[in-house]
Amino acid sequence: xxxxxxxxxxxxxxxxxxxxxxxxxxxxxxxxxxxxxxxxxxxxxxxxxxxxxxxxxxxxxxxxxxxxxxxxxxxxxxxxxxxxxxxxxxxxxxxxxxxxxxxxxxxxxxxxxxxxxxxxxxxxxxxxxxxxxxxxxxxxxxxxxxxxxxxxxxxxxxxxxxxxxxxxxxxxxxxxxxxxxxxxxxxxxxxxxxxxxxxxxxxxxxxxxxxxxxx
Amino acid sequence: xxxxxxxxxxxxxxxxxxxxxxxxxxxxxxxxxxxxxxxxxxxxxxxxxxxxxxxxxxxxxxxxxxxxxxxxxxxxxxxxxxxxxxxxxxxxxxxxxxxxxxxxxxxxxxxxxxxxxxxxxxxxxxxxxxxxxxxxxxxxxxxxxxxxxxxxxxxxxxxxxxxxxxxxxxxxxxxxxxxxxxxxxxxxxxxxxxxxxxxxxxxxxxxxxxxxxxxxxxxxxxxxxxxxxxxxxxxxxxxxxxxxxxxxxxxxxxxxxxxxxxxxxxxxxxxxxxxxxxxxxxxxxxxxxxxxxxxxxxxxxxxxxxxxxxxxxxxxxxxxxxxxxxxxxxxxxxxxxxxxxxxxxxxxxxxxxxxxxxxxxxxxxxxxxxxxxxxxxxxxxxxxxxxxxxxxxxxxxxxxxxxxxxxxxxxxxxxxxxxxxxxxxxxxxxxxxxxxxxxxxxxxxxxxxxxxxxxxxxxxxxxxxxx
Amino acid sequence: xxxxxxxxxxxxxxxxxxxxxxxxxxxxxxxxxxxxxxxxxxxxxxxxxxxxxxxxxxxxxxxxxxxxxxxxxxxxxxxxxxxxxxxxxxxxxxxxxxxxxxxxxxxxxxxxxxxxxxxxxxxxxxxxxxxxxxxxxxxxxxxxxxxxxxxxxxxxxxxxxxxxxxxxxxxxxxxxxxxxxxxxxxxxxxxxxxxxxxxxxxxxxxxxxxxxxxxxxxxxxxxxxxxxxxxxxxxxxxxxxxxxxxxxxxxxxxxxxx
Ligand code: SF4
Numbered sequence: 001x002x003x004x005x006x007x008x009x010x011x012x013x014x015x016x017x018x019x020x021x022x023x024x025x026x027x028x029x030x031x032x033x034x035x036x037x038x039x040x041x042x043x044x045x046x047x048x049x050x051x052x053x054x055x056x057x058x059x060x061x062x063x064x065x066x067x068x069x070x071x072x073x074x075x076x077x078x079x080x081x082x083x084x085x086x087x088x089x090x091x092x093x094x095x096x097x098x099x100x101x102x103x104x105x106x107x108x109x110x111x112x113x114x115x116x117x118x119x120x121x122x123x124x125x126x127x128x129x130x131x132x133x134x135x136x137x138x139x140x141x142x143x144x145x146x147x148x149x150x151x152x153x154x155x156x157x158x159x160x161x162x163x164x165x166x167x168x169x170x171x172x173x174x175x176x177x178x179x180x181x182x183x184x185x186x187x188x189x190x191x192x193x194x195x196x197x198x199x200x201x202x203x204x205x206x207x208x209x210x211x212x213x214x215x
Numbered sequence: 216x217x218x219x220x221x222x223x224x225x226x227x228x229x230x231x232x233x234x235x236x237x238x239x240x241x242x243x244x245x246x247x248x249x250x251x252x253x254x255x256x257x258x259x260x261x262x263x264x265x266x267x268x269x270x271x272x273x274x275x276x277x278x279x280x281x282x283x284x285x286x287x288x289x290x291x292x293x294x295x296x297x298x299x300x301x302x303x304x305x306x307x308x309x310x311x312x313x314x315x316x317x318x319x320x321x322x323x324x325x326x327x328x329x330x331x332x333x334x335x336x337x338x339x340x341x342x343x344x345x346x347x348x349x350x351x352x353x354x355x356x357x358x359x360x361x362x363x364x365x366x367x368x369x370x371x372x373x374x375x376x377x378x379x380x381x382x383x384x385x386x387x388x389x390x391x392x393x394x395x396x397x398x399x400x401x402x403x404x405x406x407x408x409x410x411x412x413x414x415x416x417x418x419x420x421x422x423x424x425x426x427x428x429x430x431x432x433x434x435x436x437x438x439x440x441x442x443x444x445x446x447x448x449x450x451x452x453x454x455x456x457x458x459x460x461x462x463x464x465x466x467x468x469x470x471x472x473x474x475x476x477x478x479x480x481x482x483x484x485x486x487x488x489x490x491x492x493x494x495x496x497x498x499x500x501x502x503x504x505x506x507x508x509x510x511x512x513x514x515x516x517x518x519x520x521x522x523x524x525x526x527x528x529x530x531x532x533x534x535x536x537x538x539x540x541x542x543x544x545x546x547x548x549x550x551x552x553x554x555x556x557x558x559x560x561x562x563x564x565x566x567x568x569x570x571x572x573x574x575x576x577x578x579x580x581x582x583x584x585x586x587x588x589x590x591x592x593x594x595x596x597x598x599x600x601x602x603x604x605x606x607x608x609x610x611x612x613x614x615x616x617x618x619x620x621x622x623x624x625x626x627x628x629x630x631x632x633x634x635x636x637x638x639x640x641x642x643x644x645x646x647x648x649x650x651x652x653x654x655x656x657x658x659x660x661x662x663x664x665x666x667x668x669x670x671x672x673x674x675x676x677x678x679x680x681x682x
Numbered sequence: 683x684x685x686x687x688x689x690x691x692x693x694x695x696x697x698x699x700x701x702x703x704x705x706x707x708x709x710x711x712x713x714x715x716x717x718x719x720x721x722x723x724x725x726x727x728x729x730x731x732x733x734x735x736x737x738x739x740x741x742x743x744x745x746x747x748x749x750x751x752x753x754x755x756x757x758x759x760x761x762x763x764x765x766x767x768x769x770x771x772x773x774x775x776x777x778x779x780x781x782x783x784x785x786x787x788x789x790x791x792x793x794x795x796x797x798x799x800x801x802x803x804x805x806x807x808x809x810x811x812x813x814x815x816x817x818x819x820x821x822x823x824x825x826x827x828x829x830x831x832x833x834x835x836x837x838x839x840x841x842x843x844x845x846x847x848x849x850x851x852x853x854x855x856x857x858x859x860x861x862x863x864x865x866x867x868x869x870x871x872x873x874x875x876x877x878x879x880x881x882x883x884x885x886x887x888x889x890x891x892x893x894x895x896x897x898x899x900x901x902x903x904x905x906x907x908x909x910x911x912x913x914x915x916x917x918x919x920x921x922x923x924x925x926x927x928x929x930x931x932x933x934x935x936x937x938x939x940x
Contacts, residue, residue: 003300007503010505011450013509014509015273016268018273019269022258022261028253028254044474045474131253141488142439146439149439167460168462176424183482184479184480185478186475194365195368195390196241201398202394202398203398203402203405222872226875240855247828251830257830532828534859534861538876538880570866571870572863573859573861573863573866575815580829593729596732600733600734609731620691620723626722630691651868652871655907665694665695665698666689666693667694670701670705670717670719
């Protein structure tokens with residue numbers, strides 16, 4: 001008998017009695033001030049919430065240095081264009097984005113590994129979850145996943161209208177059977193493994209900004 | 216040496232014991248605050264507990280369903296009866312491909328199976344990428360906590376270790392700087408890795424997906440770059456449907472560290488996308504491991520422990536764990552849940568563990584899946600006594616006491632004589648006679664008359680009538 | 683109402699005054715109190731040591747002796763908890779369930795019956811209340827810090843707060859275990875000691891002069907530690923404080939050996 005069949009047989013021999021899951025009658029509803037709940041929870045995880053108008057997010061986020069000085073940026077394809085209002089920035093962001101994107105991106109494993117000195121990654125998430133201060137994101141590729149992890153700074157855009165109250169509501173929106181890889185993100189990579197003191201940037205990003213885009 | 220001796224050793228260093236206790240109490244307090252933010256906390260615990268028990272009642276069906284769905288998604292499913300089979304499957308997967316460099320994210324299962332030493336002995340470099348795990352790996356010791364593996368170490372000790380292992384400047388003990396060093400060192404290893412091993416927090420039967428939760432992002436980094444992902448999963452990790460993930464994920468990080476959710480909650484389904492031309496096609500292998508779990512399922516008194524989601528809350532709240540340190544348990548999983556699980560593998564070796572507990576019950580109250588930990592520990596004591604695993608002196612003492620308490624006359628005579636002797640003895644003698652109770656305690660003055668004697672005196676007075 | 687008083691062996695032998703205080707307080711509360719000499723032990727130490735058969739034998743004696751009374755009251759929260767939670771599974775006799783259900787810790791019983799005699803004499807002391815784990819988590823006397831279920835009243839705190847001039851001091855950890863734990867206290871003496879000392883330090887920070895509890899075993903442990911280190915605590919069972927306030931019992935006189 002194969003290991004598989006032996007294990008399955010062993011599990012069948014002494015079954016635990018059937019149990020009906022205790023489903024609550026209702027789920028917590030959207031709090032009165034959902035974005036401030038999200039902001040507080042995200043902050044607990046070391047992340048920062050930014051509100052922005054869809055076309056102007058570049059101006060709303062904090063960049064690690066002058067935007068023009070960034071050299072290694074990964075911007076996901078589905079990130080909406082942004083046109084910051086001059087004179088706050090004299091940049092022509094769309095042009096920048098496309099050049100920066102092409103500079104950061106490669107199609108081979110080598111290129112993925114070359115993402116190493118990546119300064120900023122910008123992603124576009126499906127929706128946000130108020131209670132946990134998290135967003136649901138499905139990377140377009142393993143490359144995008146890697147870019148999200150190797151960047152020093154992570155910026156995640158999410159439509160403000162997409163907010164849900166809890167993870168119960170979240171899973172109603174997720175088609176897990178069709179999702180090769182998807183993740184909830186909340187805050188930067190972190191550890192408290194040395195004497196419980198919180199360090200941001202364990203392996204991945206040191207900062208994480210979530211941008212709620214009002215259309 | 217058992218728990219008693221190792222705990223005594225740990226407690227001897229008073230300031231370290233207090234520091235350890237405070238560190239963990241801090242986490243427990245954060246858990247309390249996090250629970251306060253969830254209005255339906257107790258109902259959520261009920262739901263999570265019953266989802267797990269439902270799953271435990273139909274494991275074969277759920278795993279078959281998982282196997283089909285995962286295979287459909289392109290993963291290869293393996294079954295391992297025990298630790299040896301598990302380790303061999305992993306080794307074969309690596310050797311077939313000639314892979315020698317492996318990164319691994321946190322997995323108590325691979326710890327339980329002794330995967331690291333097994334692979335290392337066969338010339339494979341396996342690097343734990345969770346910072347705490349990396350620290351204990353470099354120190355060549357087991358984790359002392361299931362969520363915070365290096366919670367027993369002070370920053371200066373980590374500094375010394377990194378001085379030796381990563382060329383840290385002498386005296387460096389700033390957690391930020393130390394983490395930065397480890398990050399740099401591990402980044403190289405991530406990039407060089409040929410295979411990534413992860414544990415599994417939840418396997419979803421319906422979709423063949425599984426979820427891995429980390430704060431560092433190490434499971435993701437470790438599986439996004441290499442072409443081979445091996446996921447090792449214990450039989451107890453299955454839940455029926457995607458929507459079942461919600462209650463667990465609302466509870467897990469809050470119970471574990473007091474966070475609203477971990478930084479990365481990753482859902483895998485099949486191998487990652489192929490992006491390389493000319494490099495090996497991405498592959499995902501899932502190893503489902505029994506290693507004693509089906510035996511535990513067969514024990515009605517203890518099978519609930521299979522509901523455990525390894526949040527570590529019972530360790531953080533345990534007043535004994537906090538003061539005796541994780542290594543005092545001498546097991547892969549320490550603390551209350553370890554003391555329930557480990558005797559089922561080897562009752563003789565771990566007979567002390569169910570007694571390393573005051574039965575205060577705090578663990579049972581924090582457990583997000585309502586494992587009745589302290590009642591299971593109590594039940595273990597009965598099983599161990601019956602199995603003859605208790606010290607003879609305890610059995611003899613309780614045998615005598617039991618008989619005495621069932622014979623009030625004998626009790627009366629003996630205790631009266633005992634008290635008379637005790638009242639005459641010098642304190643030092645009495646202390647010696649009643650050690651170890653009096654090892655650190657001084658007996659109160661021994662009363663001349665017991666309650667029963669005084670009651671009789673009162674009755675005599677009453678019959679004489681008021682004076 | 684006829685109430686049976688259960689006085690376990692260690693109260694009988696080491697702290698008879700607690701038994702007397704309980705008896706007198708119950709009488710003052712208007713109950714007819716019976717004392718059954720024949721029952722010495724509820725079986726708890728045996729149960730927690732894994733000696734289930736012996737625990738069951740003692741449990742059977744308990745059921746036999748008390749099945750016909752209206753209620754059984756004891757100054758030991760952990761004995762009450764053992765009986766309430768485990769008696770039914772230990773003893774096959776049909777009366778076991780009802781005996782388990784009608785066994786109460788003293789403060790629990792007084793509060794349940796709303797039968798507290800006037801606590802009129804002032805008790806001008808700062809008192810630290812040690813929450814016994816078994817009372818708290820097994821009998822449900824009060825709300826443990828871990829749980830988010832509906833709050834439950836803590837009868838002991840409730841009664842103490844009625845006593846004039848008595849100040850209940852605060853604790854950093856209001857329901858941490860003291861480390862007694864039955865055989866644990868001797869088998870794991872080192873950890874048990876550390877736990878107990880940590881509790882006393884916490885009570886010290888809160889400014890307690892007196893430490894009290896519904897459980898005698900916790901108190902014997904704490905008192906032993908306090909005595910060895912000559913710490914400035916006096917340790918009294920809650921029955922003694924209640925009897926002092928209600929009846930004018932002299933605490934310190936009764937604490938001395940007779
Ligand atoms: S037994 Fe419960 S509290 Fe302990 S680790 Fe498992 S899930 Fe967490």
